[in-house]
Amino acid sequence: MKNIITALGLLVLVASFVVQRDYRFPHTNLLPDASLVVLGVLSVVLLVQGLRQRALAGAAPDDAAVDDEEAVGLWDLGRAVLLMAAWVVALPRLGFLAAGIAFCTLISLTMRSERITPKAVLMDAAVATVIVLVLYLSFTQVLYVRLPELGGQ
Amino acid sequence: MGDALQGLVDLLSPLTLLLVLVGTVAGMAIGAMPGLSATMGLALLVPFTFAMDPGAGLVLLGAFYMGAIYGGSFTAILVNAPGTPSSIATAFEGYRMTKQGRSEEAIVAATLGSVVGGLVGVLFLLFLAPPLADFSLRFGPQEYFWVAIFGLTIIIGMSTGSVLKGLVGGALGVLLGTVGIAPVGGDVRFTFGEPSLQGGVPLVPALIGLFTVPEVLKLIARRSREFEVQPGAEAESRHWTRMTTDLLRKPVNLVRSSVIGALIGILPGAGGSVANLVAYNEAKRASKERHKYGHGAVEGVVAAESANNATVGGGFIPTLTLGVPGTPPDAIVLGVLLLQGLRPGADLFTQSGDLVYTFAFALALSALMMAPVGLLAGRALQRGVVLLPARYLAPAIAVTSIVGAYAIRSSVIDVAIMVVLGVLAYFLGRVGVGVAPIVLGLVLGPIAERGLVQGLLVSTDHALPWLTFFTRPLSIVLILMCVAGIVWPMIQNRKQAVVTEMVAEAEKDRA
Amino acid sequence: MIRQRALAIALVPAAVLGLAACSGGGGEFPSKRIDYILPFDPGGESDITARLQQQPLEEVLGESVSISYKPGAGGALGWSELTRSRPDGYTVMGCNIPHIILQPMLRDDAGYETKAIKPVYFFQSTPNALVVKADSEFETLEDFVAAAKEKPGGLSVGGSGDFSANHIGTLQFADAAGIEVSYTPFDGTGAAVPALLGGHVDALMTYTPQIDALGDQVRPLAIMAEEPMEGVDAPTFAEEGYDLADGAYRGVCVQEDTPQEIVDTLAESFAAVNEDPALVEDFKAQAFNLENYDPAQSLELIDARTQEYTALLDKLGMLG
Numbered sequence: 001m002k003n004i005i006t007a008l009g010l011l012v013l014v015a016s017f018v019v020q021r022d023y024r025f026p027h028t029n030l031l032p033d034a035s036l037v038v039l040g041v042l043s044v045v046l047l048v049q050g051l052r053q054r055a056l057a058g059a060a061p062d063d064a065a066v067d068d069e070e071a072v073g074l075w076d077l078g079r080a081v082l083l084m085a086a087w088v089v090a091l092p093r094l095g096f097l098a099a100g101i102a103f104c105t106l107i108s109l110t111m112r113s114e115r116i117t118p119k120a121v122l123m124d125a126a127v128a129t130v131i132v133l134v135l136y137l138s139f140t141q142v143l144y145v146r147l148p149e150l151g152g153q
Numbered sequence: 154m155g156d157a158l159q160g161l162v163d164l165l166s167p168l169t170l171l172l173v174l175v176g177t178v179a180g181m182a183i184g185a186m187p188g189l190s191a192t193m194g195l196a197l198l199v200p201f202t203f204a205m206d207p208g209a210g211l212v213l214l215g216a217f218y219m220g221a222i223y224g225g226s227f228t229a230i231l232v233n234a235p236g237t238p239s240s241i242a243t244a245f246e247g248y249r250m251t252k253q254g255r256s257e258e259a260i261v262a263a264t265l266g267s268v269v270g271g272l273v274g275v276l277f278l279l280f281l282a283p284p285l286a287d288f289s290l291r292f293g294p295q296e297y298f299w300v301a302i303f304g305l306t307i308i309i310g311m312s313t314g315s316v317l318k319g320l321v322g323g324a325l326g327v328l329l330g331t332v333g334i335a336p337v338g339g340d341v342r343f344t345f346g347e348p349s350l351q352g353g354v355p356l357v358p359a360l361i362g363l364f365t366v367p368e369v370l371k372l373i374a375r376r377s378r379e380f381e382v383q384p385g386a387e388a389e390s391r392h393w394t395r396m397t398t399d400l401l402r403k404p405v406n407l408v409r410s411s412v413i414g415a416l417i418g419i420l421p422g423a424g425g426s427v428a429n430l431v432a433y434n435e436a437k438r439a440s441k442e443r444h445k446y447g448h449g450a451v452e453g454v455v456a457a458e459s460a461n462n463a464t465v466g467g468g469f470i471p472t473l474t475l476g477v478p479g480t481p482p483d484a485i486v487l488g489v490l491l492l493q494g495l496r497p498g499a500d501l502f503t504q505s506g507d508l509v510y511t512f513a514f515a516l517a518l519s520a521l522m523m524a525p526v527g528l529l530a531g532r533a534l535q536r537g538v539v540l541l542p543a544r545y546l547a548p549a550i551a552v553t554s555i556v557g558a559y560a561i562r563s564s565v566i567d568v569a570i571m572v573v574l575g576v577l578a579y580f581l582g583r584v585g586v587g588v589a590p591i592v593l594g595l596v597l598g599p600i601a602e603r604g605l606v607q608g609l610l611v612s613t614d615h616a617l618p619w620l621t622f623f624t625r626p627l628s629i630v631l632i633l634m635c636v637a638g639i640v641w642p643m644i645q646n647r648k649q650a651v652v653t654e655m656v657a658e659a660e661k662d663r664a
Numbered sequence: 665m666i667r668q669r670a671l672a673i674a675l676v677p678a679a680v681l682g683l684a685a686c687s688g689g690g691g692e693f694p695s696k697r698i699d700y701i702l703p704f705d706p707g708g709e710s711d712i713t714a715r716l717q718q719q720p721l722e723e724v725l726g727e728s729v730s731i732s733y734k735p736g737a738g739g740a741l742g743w744s745e746l747t748r749s750r751p752d753g754y755t756v757m758g759c760n761i762p763h764i765i766l767q768p769m770l771r772d773d774a775g776y777e778t779k780a781i782k783p784v785y786f787f788q789s790t791p792n793a794l795v796v797k798a799d800s801e802f803e804t805l806e807d808f809v810a811a812a813k814e815k816p817g818g819l820s821v822g823g824s825g826d827f828s829a830n831h832i833g834t835l836q837f838a839d840a841a842g843i844e845v846s847y848t849p850f851d852g853t854g855a856a857v858p859a860l861l862g863g864h865v866d867a868l869m870t871y872t873p874q875i876d877a878l879g880d881q882v883r884p885l886a887i888m889a890e891e892p893m894e895g896v897d898a899p900t901f902a903e904e905g906y907d908l909a910d911g912a913y914r915g916v917c918v919q920e921d922t923p924q925e926i927v928d929t930l931a932e933s934f935a936a937v938n939e940d941p942a943l944v945e946d947f948k949a950q951a952f953n954l955e956n957y958d959p960a961q962s963l964e965l966i967d968a969r970t971q972e973y974t975a976l977l978d979k980l981g982m983l984g
């Protein structure tokens with residue numbers, strides 16, 4: 001099943017690249033076209049393999065071994081992805097400092113397995129502040145790298 | 154010889170020694186931060202060198218560069234964050250070792266490899282610079298194309314599970330590498346109408362995204378590490394001196410990888426990223442314990458780290474003898490050389506010999522200094538990372554990744570690209586497509602394309618320009634290497650399959 | 665004690681933030697750090713130039729100047745970002761002719777328009793130079809043209825990148841001489857050199873500083889400077905009968921809505937930096953040409969070049 005989904009996803013990707021094909025200068029088509037063909041063919045092979053496995057084994061799970069090792073619940077994973085994505089969205093608006101402290105604290109809190117007490121919040125916020133502030137100061141003051149500030153730019 | 158002696162005497166002044174120490178330590182700190190490249194750090198140092206005399210300035214820059222390449226190994230090992238393409242292979246094995254609770258051994262191995270590699274690179278620079286520089290010139294666009302293809306053949310040996318999925322990853326990586334302005338020709342390709350994608354998929358944010366972000370996601374999702382640190386384990390483990398002697402018992406890997414690094418390092422533009430991969434692959438191919446690779450083989454770390462530090466000395470060969478910077482950091486050193494009125498060229502060694510020798514010795518000294526400094530700082534960092542509770546480690550890695558992806562060109566888009574690739578890499582990992590082939594495709598694809606298109610453009614006087622890819626002597630050698638790179642792992646896999654089958658049969662008999 | 669210091673350090677960014685928020689209200693320019701951004705990787709000609717200017721610029725402006733990089737798409741990524749930056753003069757970006765002219769002209773969507781970036785000062789140039797290997801069969805420009813006429817399209821000329829001065833220079837030269845050559849772009853000035861020294865290309869259209877840097881490994885055939893250059897043993901293209909004088913011009917630009925008085929202040933500062941004796945000396949060491957184009961003259965330069973390039977590219981059928 002996984003192979004089928006992966007193959008279909010890859011074919012969609014290949015298709016999205018193919019519709020954008022538009023070359024003005026000589027030879028710039030060679031490598032992209034070659035990799036599109038290769039990836040397209042490989043995806044089809046993967047698709048066929050997946051379909052055959054399914055037909056052979058019925059509904060038996062393939063790659064069960066891999067799954068065991070990576071046993072991460074979908075809900076937990078969704079939470080992790082959401083936190084990271086929200087952080088990136090907040091970055092230009094809140095600035096590096098505020099967004100960093102907020103999301104570091106949030107991540108720490110969601111990773112606590114015991115009940116969250118006010119003391120735990122304070123503790124996690126303090127650690128987050130130290131980590132983010134040290135990074136912020138060393139980048140902006142020592143290395144002269146400008147980081148996003150509160151309110152854009 | 155007099156110049157060499159003078160160079161050594163100049164180096165041994167307390168001030169110069171201090172500069173080497175400061176440069177090495179600062180370089181290590183910058184190199185350990187993903188997203189802060191050696192190039193960027195060197196550029197920051199340049200104004201300081203204006204105020205120094207030529208020798209001192211070069212010493213500082215050289216030591217900084219050497220330290221920065223070594224520093225990259227820390228984060229690659231500890232949190233799977235290779236800051237540059239030079240430490241990709243380090244992450245392959247080093248991070249696996251960390252997962253097994255063997256991070257200290259990995260740090261010691263990286264240190265030893267870096268020291269030896271750095272020294273071998275300097276030896277090449279001192280004794281073989283002119284002939285090697287001439288040799289590097291024989292590599293034209295066609296040869297660069299084949300070097301990149303040779304690098305891509307590593308995918309086959311690396312795909313432990315399914316070769317098909319390894320190839321899928323490689324092709325996907327190459328395809329992602331074609332986004333943006335074409336490296337030759339200037340076409341705008343596959344930007345999905347988004348002008349900020351014209352710069353393509355930026356390499357460093359992509360590396361952090363593909364390697365590090367999936368690990369962060371797993372940490373957050375699991376609420377704990379994959380391995381638990383046992384307080385007792387630390388005390389039981391071998392002392393670092395013991396680890397070092399164990400590693401030194403197998404000098405072949407160290408020397409081979411260093412030589413590979415120094416030789417590939419002379420190829421401008423391709424050296425740094427290709428050398429560590431090739432050395433890693435050769436170490437694996439030569440090893441009697443191939444099955445350990447991909448599961449925390451300490452020799453893999455040694456190979457990658459000795460190769461990438463050897464590229465430092467190797468890269469300076471074309472820089473100093475031809476005036477052609479081998480790597481981006483070399484370009485900065487070259488600029489400073491020009492400012493000091495030195496003209497690179499075959500006669501630089503004879504005309505301004507003392508200065509060149511001081512510089513080379515400073516590189517060597519910096520390599521030596523990495524041992525004590527690295528063992529102290531690296532192991533301290535390792536302890537810190539190991540002892541930090543998972544709930545603080547995860548946000549700390551996350552925020553470091555974000556700042557690293559952002560800093561390389563001050564762009565929030567790059568941070569977004571990092572996270573998107575990270576999520577993608579996580580799911581691909583679950584279906585068995587590893588990140589290593591994707592990264593190889595992403596790094597080597599543009600090198601291959603440059604070689605391919607440039608090779609066709611410079612051969613317009615031939616009736617069939619593409620034939621030149623198959624007729625040049627050096628190209629033929631490289632093609633043979635590519636063929637060997639494809640066939641060899643297949644034979645070995647078959648052998649291994651036969652062995653496993655025999656073992657299985659034997660066990661069945663016993664039962 | 666330590667805690668107090670940490671607090672003080674922590675307050676610094678807050679103070680900077682506060683200042684930044686107030687600076688919109690007018691007052692003297694500049695009143696805070698200037699960001700000098702280069703849309704290229706560190707280590708190139710633009711970077712070296714900026715590093716040389718940094719200290720004298722700080723002295724003239726009385727504020728610190730930080731140099732950072734925003735590379736990608738041959739500079740286009742940085743320039744399109746510039747058009748979206750605040751028009752307050754605190755974001756100053758390195759900009760190169762002909763890049764800022766050719767990219768919008770030849771790409772469907774470069775992310776910016778040439779007129780959307782306002783030139784402040786062009787302070788440096790490096791003319792194009794046609795060089796061959798020291799042991800090449802081509803002794804003079806005439807030899808090269810004759811050989812190119814013999815086998816049209818058979819000679820390859822390497823150079824730095826697409827839509828660069830090297831690229832357009834090769835096109836201009838081929839057009840003026842009535843020859844056909846194959847231009848091969850490499851990844852920067854440095855990357856093209858081994859291709860020449862290794863004999864993989866027949867000639868290199870590069871910048872004059874390379875003549876000096878590569879020494880007796882190469883032979884310059886002609887340079888695209890207005891007048892013969894001191895220390896360069898090569899005729900100009902004009903002396904050889906081709907009316908060509910062009911190269912890369914490096915300067916700084918700001919967002920187009922930046923008030924004129926701020927632009928003038930910046931321009932005066934860069935002009936003053938160009939007088940700095942140490943800088944003049946260092947420019948000479950790098951074989952850079954010192955240029956002094958104030959904002960108005962810079963605009964004229966851009967306009968003139970735009971017309972020239974449009975005519976040429978139109979003739980070659982490259983304008984889609």
